[in-house]
Amino acid sequence: MPVGVERSADGGLAVRVRVPSKINLHLGVGALRPDGYHDLTTVYHAIGLYDEVTATGAEPGAGRRDGSGDGGPAVTVDGEGAGELPLDGGNLAVRAVRALAAATGRDPRVRLHLRKRIPVAGGLAGGSADAAAALVACDTLWGTGLTRAELGELAAGLGSDVPFLLYGGTATGTGRGERIAPLPAGPAPWHWVVAVADGGLSTPAVYAELDRLRSAGLAAPPPTAGVPGGLVSALAGDDPAALAAALHNDLEPAALSLRPALRATLDAGRAAGALAGIVSGSGPTCVFLAADAGAARDVAAALTASGAGGAVCRRAYPVTGPVARAEVY
Ligand code: C5P
Numbered sequence: 001m002p003v004g005v006e007r008s009a010d011g012g013l014a015v016r017v018r019v020p021s022k023i024n025l026h027l028g029v030g031a032l033r034p035d036g037y038h039d040l041t042t043v044y045h046a047i048g049l050y051d052e053v054t055a056t057g058a059e060p061g062a063g064r065r066d067g068s069g070d071g072g073p074a075v076t077v078d079g080e081g082a083g084e085l086p087l088d089g090g091n092l093a094v095r096a097v098r099a100l101a102a103a104t105g106r107d108p109r110v111r112l113h114l115r116k117r118i119p120v121a122g123g124l125a126g127g128s129a130d131a132a133a134a135l136v137a138c139d140t141l142w143g144t145g146l147t148r149a150e151l152g153e154l155a156a157g158l159g160s161d162v163p164f165l166l167y168g169g170t171a172t173g174t175g176r177g178e179r180i181a182p183l184p185a186g187p188a189p190w191h192w193v194v195a196v197a198d199g200g201l202s203t204p205a206v207y208a209e210l211d212r213l214r215s216a217g218l219a220a221p222p223p224t225a226g227v228p229g230g231l232v233s234a235l236a237g238d239d240p241a242a243l244a245a246a247l248h249n250d251l252e253p254a255a256l257s258l259r260p261a262l263r264a265t266l267d268a269g270r271a272a273g274a275l276a277g278i279v280s281g282s283g284p285t286c287v288f289l290a291a292d293a294g295a296a297r298d299v300a301a302a303l304t305a306s307g308a309g310g311a312v313c314r315r316a317y318p319v320t321g322p323v324a325r326a327e328v329y
Pocket of ligand 1: 204
């Protein structure tokens with residue numbers, strides 16, 4: 001049996017998928033659309049802070065059925081956010097299994113186990129990552145053999161960030177973020193520090209705060225340009241200072257407005273030697289770019305130490321990026 005596919009205690013098959021989290025190296029937020037979303041110009045980057053999703057069920061080809069319906073999957077969670085996450089249809093991974101089952105005529109009553117390290121509501125797309133992983137796991141479990149582009153269409157219906165986790169690496173995202181175009185990998189692994197905050201931030205609330213700040217003239221208006229050329233050329237090179245200078249997040253003022261304490265986190269990372277720090281997506285996680293692996297370890301250690309009282313962050317991890325997409329593991 002391939003790596004990541006095992007026989008479960010009750011004789012079924014268990015497929016384990018590892019999925020990265022994402023940061024946005026550039027996040028340009030357009031005006032509010034009539035459908036409640038904002039047009040985005042973003043550069044996604046997959047980093048090595050992973051969740052693992054295991055789907056357990058019957059043999060490939062078994063459980064075929066006509067039509068769709070309710071019921072399943074059953075979900076268990078351990079690690080980050082266990083006890084906080086919904087285990088019903090409010091869980092994006094559950095909705096992913098149901099969507100794939102409905103599209104392929106399978107029985108969604110599998111067991112899903114989420115082993116989480118990606119913080120919940122942290123701006124790292126943890127829920128989206130679990131949904132992408134659930135799609136890949138069930139596609140393997142059921143032998144449905146969809147391409148990533150086909151899975152991506154289902155993923156786009158689940159959430160704006162879900163398709164990217166099916167591609168990994170570094171990629172541009174347009175539309176509401178669901179239209180993915182991979183960027184070529186440069187020579188560098190980049191060294192990041194992920195500073196996880198206590199508690200989450202609501203993504204819709206952060207977007208709404210940006211709209212409020214913009215209408216009050218307190219945040220820059222929607223951008224008119226696409227992905228800055230400086231970022232693309234920095235990614236093709238190996239100079240972390242050039243990449244540091246190109247990082248940008250339109251949602252940062254909104255996240256800082258809702259969570260002013262993040263300013264201290266950003267300051268602490270820079271004071272500890274990071275080349276740059278930004279709020280990740282809608283926050284409250286902050287990410288820092290370091291010059292090399294040693295500097296990343298130092299920044300993470302300094303942030304974790306200064307965060308012991310909870311003032312700066314809960315925990316900081318050194319990670320690299322870009323890393324590979326959601327894959328059976
Ligand atoms: O796509 P997803 O369900 O993850 O989005 C969650 C919320 O974030 C949306 O309901 C919307 O309020 C906000 N959002 C947005 N524009 C985007 C993506 C998300 O306004 N491009």
